[in-house]
Amino acid sequence: MTQSEIEKQSSTLDRRSFLSSSVTKGLAVGAIGTSGSLWRSLASAADGKTPKRVLLRSSWQTVNIGDIAHTPGVLSILREHLPDVEVTLWPSNVDNGVEALLRKEFPKLKIAKPRSEELKRAFRECDFLLHGSGASIVAERDLVRWREETGKPYGIYGITFPMKKSSATTARNEEAMARSVEVLSQARFVFFRDSKSLELAKSLGASAPVMEFGPDGAFACDLRDEPAADRFLEENQLEPQKFLCCIPRLRYTPYWTIKPNVKFDPVKHARNEAMKEHDHAQLREAIVRVVRETDHKVLVCPEDRTQMAVGKEMLIDRLPKDVLPRVVWRPNYWLTGEAVSVYTKSAGLFGNEMHSPIMCIGHGIPAIVCRFEEQTSKGYMWEDIGLGDWLFDLDSETDRNRIVPTVLQMANNLDAAKAKANKARQFVEKRQRETMAVLRKELASVS
Known part of the structure; x- marks a missing residue:
């Protein structure tokens, strides 16, 4: 074997030795890492197993x-x-x-x-x-x-x-x-x-x-759009932790107003019209009391594309003139990232929807849910996670009479409300x- 061939073979062996050593060290590092994900990934590659x-x-x-x-x-x-x-x-x-x-x-x-x-x-x-x-x-x-x-x-x-x-x-x-x-x-x-x-x-x-x-x-869900949320808050003079969010909702989502393939449903429309004042009167009163009795503002915002109009008609247009300057109406729909970023900057949320409250609790933000008989049983998850006294049945007069005091209590004692929300969040994360x-x-x- 020539000197050149000997040097080439030696160089190859050195590279193999280095690579073997590097993999071994990498596995060791992964094994003691906090997440262990590197260890699992390298181990999987080493034993040739396909990931699930x-x-x-x-x-x-x-x-x-x-x-x-x-x-x-x-x-x-x-x-x-x-x-x-x-x-x-x-x-x-x-x-x-x-x-x-x-x-x-x-x-x-x-x-x-x-x-x-x-x-x-x-x-x-x-x-x-x-x-x-x-x-x-x-x-x-x-x-x-x-x-x-x-x-x-x-x-x-x-x-x-x-x-x-x-x-x-x-x-x-x-x-x-x-x-x-x-x-x-x-x-x-x-x-x-x-x-x-x-x-x-x-x-x-x-x-x-x-x-x-x-x-x-x-x-x-932890999608975020902080720049959009910050712009929105600044444009509307909403200070972090100094505003509550409120979400309106009709008994039946009028999809025929936003989906061209959905036909107008006269029965559902009639039910919406019959119940819309009943279902928003307490929300409206809560807004009035929050503005007049606390230093918080209120943001009326949507969970779906139909609710901007509902919020304008049933809440904004029926508020007293002295209250309106401290209430913000969002006139356009938003995606989940911007909504979550706004919710996490709020002092809490109340309204007739379910998933905005879910996303709030997922981040330790207090959230009050109002439901009615046309909905499925999903609202009862609030009882399952320890928030039963933040769940209200709009078809129960007793429950309806408790909505405004509970919203005020949330606004006036934010530390206690956040502690309660975080306890629910911890239970959810355990499950x-x-x-x-x-x-x-x-x-x-x-x-």
Whole structure:
């Protein structure tokens, strides 16, 4: 062997030795790191194992910041508790700028839209399908399709299971309910976002191996748009911690005003018209009392695209003139990041919606919820997380009479209100850890 060949071989051996040493050191560093994620990633690469892959079925629509929040919430929980899992999102809709928000916050996220090649690949490669939070088993047919086409397991995360209310098609409703119970029973786990849904599912015979309370994924939504929020606050002279947010809502969302494919519903419209004063009178009185009796302002803001008009008609236009200078009306819709950034700068929130309060509590911001009979049982999650005295039934005169005093108490004793909100947040986060432990176990059992 020539001297040149000897030197070349020596150089190659040195490089191999260096690389081996570097990997060993890297594994050691990862093993003692706080998160351990480096260790797990390197160990996985070293033993040649393919990371587990989850297909998240979520993102139902984008006209409501709460529906938007479900997806980043669940993605955040997965990122925190199962950092080595690869996630592909199977959305119904990510338009109106939502796809860009998700890709920015979750750069490794794969998105497999309906009827795409990416979705076909996800069906082949993903190990587990996770149905995200929603008002029901929103993608029930897709769970059946997944089971029939792949034979792989699925789980359901943070849903309401609503009883069918129509009596006109009882037989059809019973048949549909039976199918839903079967889909629940075929799941590896089902986490219900309110205990009444859990009780209903059990009473109907649903029998998944794990059926428990599991918080709505939106509690973990942490999308932010601080620049937009700061601009909005400055333009409207709203000081951090010196304003409350108020959200109006009609009994039925008038989707026919914002979705061209939704027909006008005269029955729902009539119910909205009949109840809108009843459902907003206490909110309006709370605004008046907050402005006159505290140093807080009030921001009237929307959760969906229909509520700017509702807030203008039912709140702003009916306030006394002396109150109006300290009330701000947001005339345009916003995306979840800006809304969360505003909520976290507020002193608290009250109103007739659900998911803005959820996002508030997820960040330790006090939030009062008003509900009515037309809604599903989701509002009762406030009782499940220890906030039952911040939940009001607008169809109960006793409850309605307690709304204004409770809002004033929240505004006047912010430290106590925040402590209460944080206690609820801690309980939610505990359940998030426990639910992810269940998913981790299921993924570990997948060959």
